[in-house]
Each structure stands twice: as structure tokens, then as C-alpha cells.
Amino acid sequence: xxxxxxxxxxxxxxxxxxxxxxxxxxxxxxxxxxxxxxxxxxxxxxxxxxxxxxxxxxxxxxxxxxxxxxxxxxxxxxxxxxxxxxxxxxxxxxxxxxxxxxxxxxxxxxxxxxxxxxxxxxxxxxxxxxxxxxxxxxxxxxxxxxxxxxxxxxxxxxxxxxxxxxxxxxxxxxxxxxxxxxxxxxxxxxxxxxxxxxxxxxxxxxxxxxxxxxxxxxxxxxxxxxxxxxxxxxxxxxxxxxxxxxxxxxxxxxxxxxxxxxxxxxxxxxxxxxxxxxxxxxxxxxxxxxxxxxxxxxxxxxxxxxxxxxxxxxxxxxxxxxxxxxxxxxxxxxxxxxxxxxxxxxxxxxxxxxxxxxxxxxxxxxxxxx
Amino acid sequence: xxxxxxxxxxxxxxxxxxxxxxxxxxxxxxxxxxxxxxxxxxxxxxxxxxxxxxxxxxxxxxxxxxxxxxxxxxxxxxxxxxxxxxxxxxxxxxxxxxxxxxxxxxxxxxxxxxxxxxxxxxxxxxxxxxxxxxxxxxxxxxxxxxxxxxxxxxxxxxxxxxxxxxxxxxxxxxxxxxxxxxxxxxxxxxxxxxxxxxxxxxxxxxxxxxxxxxxxxxxxxxxxxxxxxxxxxxxxxxxxxxxxxxxxxxxxxxxxxxxxxxxxxxxxxxxxxxxxxxxxxxxxxxxxxxxxxxxxxxxxxxxxxxxxxxxxxxxxxxxxxxxxxxxxxxxxxxxxxxxxxxxxxxxxxxxxxxxxxxxxxxxxxxxxxxxxxxxxxxxxxxxx
Numbered sequence: 001x002x003x004x005x006x007x008x009x010x011x012x013x014x015x016x017x018x019x020x021x022x023x024x025x026x027x028x029x030x031x032x033x034x035x036x037x038x039x040x041x042x043x044x045x046x047x048x049x050x051x052x053x054x055x056x057x058x059x060x061x062x063x064x065x066x067x068x069x070x071x072x073x074x075x076x077x078x079x080x081x082x083x084x085x086x087x088x089x090x091x092x093x094x095x096x097x098x099x100x101x102x103x104x105x106x107x108x109x110x111x112x113x114x115x116x117x118x119x120x121x122x123x124x125x126x127x128x129x130x131x132x133x134x135x136x137x138x139x140x141x142x143x144x145x146x147x148x149x150x151x152x153x154x155x156x157x158x159x160x161x162x163x164x165x166x167x168x169x170x171x172x173x174x175x176x177x178x179x180x181x182x183x184x185x186x187x188x189x190x191x192x193x194x195x196x197x198x199x200x201x202x203x204x205x206x207x208x209x210x211x212x213x214x215x216x217x218x219x220x221x222x223x224x225x226x227x228x229x230x231x232x233x234x235x236x237x238x239x240x241x242x243x244x245x246x247x248x249x250x251x252x253x254x255x256x257x258x259x260x261x262x263x264x265x266x267x268x269x270x271x272x273x274x275x276x277x278x279x280x281x282x283x284x285x286x287x288x289x290x291x292x293x294x295x296x297x298x299x300x301x302x303x304x305x306x307x308x309x310x311x312x313x314x315x316x317x318x319x320x321x322x323x324x325x326x327x328x329x330x331x332x333x334x335x336x337x338x339x340x341x342x343x344x345x346x347x348x349x350x351x352x353x354x355x356x357x358x359x360x361x362x363x364x365x366x367x368x369x370x
Numbered sequence: 371x372x373x374x375x376x377x378x379x380x381x382x383x384x385x386x387x388x389x390x391x392x393x394x395x396x397x398x399x400x401x402x403x404x405x406x407x408x409x410x411x412x413x414x415x416x417x418x419x420x421x422x423x424x425x426x427x428x429x430x431x432x433x434x435x436x437x438x439x440x441x442x443x444x445x446x447x448x449x450x451x452x453x454x455x456x457x458x459x460x461x462x463x464x465x466x467x468x469x470x471x472x473x474x475x476x477x478x479x480x481x482x483x484x485x486x487x488x489x490x491x492x493x494x495x496x497x498x499x500x501x502x503x504x505x506x507x508x509x510x511x512x513x514x515x516x517x518x519x520x521x522x523x524x525x526x527x528x529x530x531x532x533x534x535x536x537x538x539x540x541x542x543x544x545x546x547x548x549x550x551x552x553x554x555x556x557x558x559x560x561x562x563x564x565x566x567x568x569x570x571x572x573x574x575x576x577x578x579x580x581x582x583x584x585x586x587x588x589x590x591x592x593x594x595x596x597x598x599x600x601x602x603x604x605x606x607x608x609x610x611x612x613x614x615x616x617x618x619x620x621x622x623x624x625x626x627x628x629x630x631x632x633x634x635x636x637x638x639x640x641x642x643x644x645x646x647x648x649x650x651x652x653x654x655x656x657x658x659x660x661x662x663x664x665x666x667x668x669x670x671x672x673x674x675x676x677x678x679x680x681x682x683x684x685x686x687x688x689x690x691x692x693x694x695x696x697x698x699x700x701x702x703x704x705x706x707x708x709x710x711x712x713x714x715x716x717x718x719x720x721x722x723x724x725x726x727x728x729x730x731x732x733x734x735x736x737x738x739x740x741x742x743x744x745x746x747x748x749x750x751x752x753x754x
Contacts, residue, residue, distance in 0.1 A: 032479070033479060033480060033481040034480060034481060034482065036479065040478075040479065040480050043475075043478065043480045043482070043483045044480060044482055044483070046483070047480070047482035047483045047486050048482065050486065051482075051486070191384070192384045192387060192388050193388075194388040194391060194392060195387065195388060195391055198391060198395070205728075205732065207735075208728075208731055208732040208735040208736075209693070209727070209728045209731045209732060210693035210694070210696040210697075210707070210731060211693075212696045212697065212699065212707060213696065213707065213724060213727045213728055213731065216711075216714075216720075216724055216727070217724055220714070220720045220724070221720055221721060221724060223409075224405070224406045224409045224410065224720070224721065225402045225405055225406060226405060227405050227408075228405070228408060228409060228412060301496070305496075305497070305498040305499070306498070308498040308500045308501060309500060309697070311500070311700070312500075312697075312699060312700050319498070319500065319501050319504070323504070326508070333512070336508050336509075336512065340501065340504075340505045340508070343501055344497045344501055344505075347496060347497050347498055347501070348493060348496045348497055351496035351497075352492060352496045355496070
């Protein structure tokens with residue numbers, strides 16, 4: 001209720017007084033939200049104390065007392081942060097050991113990602129028919145760009161590194177794990193016993209072991225499984241394992257969605273004469289996927305964070321680059337916090353925006369149901 | 371029947387699909403196994419688990435059971451497995467406490483505290499746990515050297531080799547103190563049953579909390595004094611170059627514990643928050659209409675109903691924590707994966723070691739989820 005309304009009703013009923021001054025406005029808000037009751041007051045005091053302890057020193061450290069230039073850690077003499085390395089090393093943090101003259105290929109494939117994503121996420125865009133085809137062929141285009149061939153200089157995958165490696169492994173996992181997860185979830189709910197048993201065994205075994213053991217399998221054991229003389233690129237093997245790992249979790253998320261669809265939907269689809277695949281594709285899955293969006297995005301976020309595990313098997317993603325710099329004699333002991341902070345921020349920005357997007361989408365889809 | 375009707379018949383088609391799947395899997399495994407056998411023969415490796423009896427000849431600094439470098443690989447792996455269980459239990463306890471507190475605080479009406487907790491939750495859960503583990507480890511390693519240890523009340527010391535805590539010595543008669551503690555617990559159990567019955571019958575409330583607290587402190591303390599103080603603490607002190615007494619917790623364990631518990635707690639707090647929100651507001655209103663205090667409403671009305679929603683996802687968080695503890699290998703905490711990795715590199719028995727990892731984690735997962743399912747059954751709403 002606004003002020004005007006109040007004064008209007010005051011005139012109509014002179015007996016009704018406006019609320020006491022200390023329950024409305026900024027004072028009322030403070031009294032209600034910060035000082036209501038002694039527990040509340042205590043919590044406020046504790047919070048203010050924590051903020052006072054944390055914020056000014058953090059600000060001093062990161063900006064006011066920080067060193068921004070210099071060619072090695074010895075030149076960082078203040079007791080604040082040492083940001084001097086950014087100048088020389090930021091490229092390695094992002095591109096790894098990718099040849100600098102080809103950085104544009106990484107940039108271009110990142111830029112192309114935006115329209116591809118847009119055509120998947122939003123419906124009412126111009127030229128959406130061609131846009132979808134473009135989005136579908138994006139993985140091939142970007143693989144060509146990154147790996148080379150067809151006129152471009154070939155870059156082997158051991159040159160991949162930094163945040164770009166996280167992005168490549170994460171995106172590949174995201175693109176592949178959704179369809180595999182859908183198939184596994186359908187398999188787990190199938191009426192055919194053998195298919196169901198196989199899906200359950202696959203999902204539960206993968207979910208029961210840590211990703212790191214699967215990565216060990218990828219690095220050490222896959223070589224044993226292949227015929228002598230045949231070998232598979234290390235990065236490809238790792239990406240396959242990350243994908244398999246994520247798809248088992250994806251399958252469980254989608255199964256939850258499938259279970260939430262009332263039986264009437266299945267029966268109605270059958271009644272209008274749709275076969276299994278068509279009833280799934282046209283009736284069940286669109287509804288089931290819609291309600292499992294939050295879980296799906298959470299799995300994506302988990303998968304993306306899990307890409308850091310590649311450092312354990314000797315690849316240098318952004319965390320690996322941070323470790324390299326921390327153990328570099330020129331910078332040792334000076335850049336620990338700074339490099340971790342930068343790597344953490346990269347992940348935070350991407351994961352946080354994904355989770356916000358899913359909350360947003362959830363709300364949007366929710367209103368259409370009502 | 372011609373081939374077309376075979377395909378359109380639902381049963382035969384299902385049969386065909388399943389046969390195709392089985393044949394596919396069989397071919398896949400046959401391919402893998404035959405390749406593996408030829409590869410192993412080429413490399414001259416014997417398969418089988420007999421290597422577990424060989425001498426390990428490496429050291430492990432954190433061990434719950436006796437182990438030396440002359441022990442066998444098998445024993446080394448058991449030590450590692452126990453270390454994994456140690457970090458899992460410590461992590462689960464801390465994560466549960468932090469997570470519940472954070473989840474409840476985030477729903478607090480206090481604007482500042484709920485925002486602060488939101489910042490913590492959103493930041494921690496959107497950053498990879500491996501990064502956090504290594505971060506804490508680097509921080510702990512950059513603490514001062516042993517000679518300049520930081521101290522908390524001159525009994526706990528922090529330095530770059532870990533945390534030195536007081537240790538307890540048990541002398542003759544300490545058994546009595548523990549039996550007094552157990553006796554107190556048994557008495558408390560019976561008092562609880564009796565007071566609940568009495569309250570149901572007469573409506574009189576028995577001051578159960580204070581009685582229990584009094585008993586659990588008073589009985590062991592009395593025996594402690596009567597039995598001539600059979601327990602004392604070995605408080606570490608500064609020596610000339612080193613710390614004396616107490617026991618040392620390695621920085622690896624502390625880093626792993628801090629990172630895993632704060633990371634998992636962020637997820638648990640979200641679960642707790644949504645669990646509490648799932649209890650309809652009518653329940654809270656009805657309880658306050660009956661005149662219950664806010665703390666009682668939380669404890670007796672909201673939490674028991676919220677727990678039913680909380681338990682299943684909480685289980686999977688516990689399992690995640692246990693599985694994430696395998697990231698210990700990155701900082702050299704000697705858990706099963708880290709020790710197994712050493713064994714693997716020394717003996718070359720890759721298939722066997724990795725199969726041990728998998729069986730170990732699968733068993734842990736099964737035990738944890740069996741326990742949580744049992745607990746879930748117990749607190750489930752009994753419906754007609």
C-alpha cells in the first residue's frame with residue numbers, strides 16, 4: 001500500500017491512524033530485519049564483525065597495496081597482492097601451450113559458440129532454421145578450428161591447456177552426455193529385462209566409483225584394451241571417461257523426470273497409436289526433460305568443475321597453469337593466492353551464470369504450466 | 371509368419387533387441403579381453419592378485435594399524451582404505467554440522483546473515499573442489515616453520531608440518547570412567563522413555579535436557595575423581611628445535627578435511643533449506659497458534675517433517691564426499707587411491723589395483739546407502 005492510499009483512507013475514516021513511524025520505512029526495516037529479538041541482534045553484530053574483519057584487508061590486499069608491474073616475484077615488494085605476472089602469463093592461463101599465432105582460432109570458435117548457444121536456448125530468433133543447422137554442426141566446426149587440418153596448421157592435443165582445455169573438455173562432455181543419459185534413463189525404465197539390467201548395472205557402477213579411478217582407467221588401462229599398435233589420443237580418452245561419468249548422473253536426473261510424468265500420458269500416447277519411440281519423442285521426453293532442467297544444469301556444472309581433475313593425470317588446465325606458476329622459481333611464494341583466486345573466478349563466473357540461467361528457466365517454464 | 375510380422379510383433383521385437391544387446395556386449399568384452407591378454411603377454415606381466423603378498427618397501431606416515439616399509443602391498447592398501455574411511459567420517463560429521471547451520475541461517479529473517487551465508491554457499495559450490503583442496507594445502511604449507519609455530523592457548527600449535535594437538539594418556543582405571551559414561555547413556559535412555567510416557571499420560575513435562583546433561587557430566591567426572599584421575603592430557607610444548615608431546619595431524623589431512631567439509635556443506639545447506647521450505651507454512655502457523663516457542667517449533671514441528679525430504683539427497687552428498695576424498699592423490703594424503711597409485715607404479719599390476727579401487731568404493735557406497743535407506747525408512751511418514 002502506498003502513502004497516497006493511506007492518506008486517502010485517513011480522510012475517509014478519521015479514526016484510523018497511519019502505522020507508527022518506527023515500523024515503516026528504513027527504520028522499520030532495520031528494526032524488523034536486523035534487530036528483532038536478541039538472537040537477531042547478536043547475528044547482526046557477528047555479521048558486521050565478520051564483514052569488518054574481511055572486507056577492508058581484502059580490499060587493501062587485492063588493490064591498494066598490490067603490485068601491478070615487474071618481471072618476477074622479487075619485484076613484488078609490498079605486502080599486498082602480486083599481480084605482476086598477469087602481464088606475461090595470462091595468455092598461458094587461458095590458452096595453455098597453444099601456438100600464439102593461432103590464438104585467433106580459439107577465439108573464433110569461442111565467438112561462434114555464442115550464436116550456436118543462442119539458437120539452442122532461444123526460440124524466436126531470425127533465420128532459426130539455418131541457425132539450428134549451424135548449432136548442430138558447431139562441434140565439427142570448432143573441432144576443425146582447434147585441431148587444424150583442411151588448410152589450417154595442425155595443433156596436437158598436448159598443446160591444449162589452460163582454461164581453454166576446461167572449456168573444450170566441459171563442452172564436449174555436455175554435448176555428448178545428454179543424449180547418452182537419455183538413452184540410459186529410457187533403458188532403465190524399459191520393459192525388456194536384459195536392457196533394464198544392463199542400464200542399471202552401468203549407471204550404478206559408474207556412479208559408485210570416483211571419477212579419478214575412471215581417469216586412471218582411461219590413462220593406464222584403455223591402452224591394454226586396444227589391439228596392439230593402436231593408440232587413442234590421451235585427451236580423447238579423458239573426454240570419453242568424463243562423458244561416461246556425467247551421463248550416468250544425467251540418466252538418474254532424467255529418470256526422475258520420467259517418473260514424474262503421470263501414467264495417463266503414456267497411455268494417452270499409446271491410445272492415439274504412437275509407437276514407443278514416437279510416444280517418447282513427441283509426448284513423454286519433452287515433458288520429462290522440462291521438469292528435469294534444474295538437475296540437468298546441475299550435472300553440467302558438476303561436469304565442468306570435474307574437468308580440473310585432468311591435472312592429476314598430467315594435463316595442464318587452468319589449475320595446472322596456476323600450479324606451474326606457483327612452483328616457478330621466479331614467482332615462488334609470491335603468487336599463491338592470486339593465481340588460485342583468478343582460476344576460481346573463471347569457474348565461478350561460468351558455473352554461477354549457468355545456475356542462474358537454470359533458475360530463470362525454471363521460473364519461466366513454471367508460469368506456462370499454470 | 372513372415373519376417374515383417376515378426377518385426378511388428380511387440381514381443382519378438384523386444385526379444386530381438388535384447389539378443390542384439392547381449393551379442394553386442396559379448397563381442398565387446400571378447401574383443402577387450404583378447405586384446406588385454408595379448409598385451410599382457412607382450413609386456414610379460416603376470417595377472418592375478420598374488421602381488422599383494424610382496425613387500426611394499428615404501429613408508430606411510432598416517433596409519434591406523436601397524437605398518438612398516440617391510441609390510442606387504444596388501445597391508446599398505448588396507449592402511450590406505452582406513453585413511454579414506456577416516457577422512458570420510460571426519461568430513462561427513464563436519465559437513466553435516468556446517469551444512470545444517472548454514473541452511474537454517476540462510477532462511478533467517480536477519481538480512482545480513484542470510485546474505486553472508488548466501489555468498490559463502492554460492493562461491494564455494496561454484497568453484498571446483500580440487501582447486502579448494504590444493505588451495506587449503508598451499509595455505510597450510512605456507513604457515514611458519516616448526517620453530518616459530520603459531521599457538522592457540524599454548525596447547526595447540528600450527529606450523530607448516532601440520533597441527534599439533536594434545537593427546538590423551540589412559541592409565542589403569544580409565545576403563546571405569548568410560549563405563550560410567552556408558553552407564554550414564556543407558557540411564558538417560560530409560561529416563562527419556564519414562565518421561566515421554568509420563569508426558570503422554572499426565573501432560574507434565576520433565577526437564578529432560580538438563581537432567582541428561584547433568585548425568586553425562588556428573589557420573590564420569592565423579593568416577594574420574596574416585597579412580598584417582600586415570601586420564602591426563604599430554605599437552606605439546608615448545609622444545610629448542612621441535613615441539614614435544616601431543617600428536618601431529620598432517621597438513622594434507624587438515625586441508626582435505628577443510629575443503630571437503632566446506633564444499634559439501636554448501637550443497638547440504640541448499641538441501642536443508644529446500645527441505646525446510648517444503649514444510650507447508652500452515653504447520654508453522656498452527657504450531658505458533660498453539661503457543662510453542664520458535665526453537666521448539668523448529669525442533670519438534672519443522673525439522674522432523676523436513677528430514678523426510680532432506681535424507682535422500684543428503685545420502686548422495688555423503689557418497690559424493692567419500693568419492694571426492696579420492697582427490698587426496700593431488701596433495702599426497704595417503705588414502706587408498708594415493709597408496710594404490712604407488713603400488714601400481716611399483717608392481718605394474720594396473721588392472722588388479724584399479725579393480726581394488728572400484729570394489730572398495732562400490733562397497734562403501736553400498737554400505738552408506740543401505741544405512742541411509744534404513745534411517746529413511748525409520749523416519750518415513752507412516753501412511754495408511
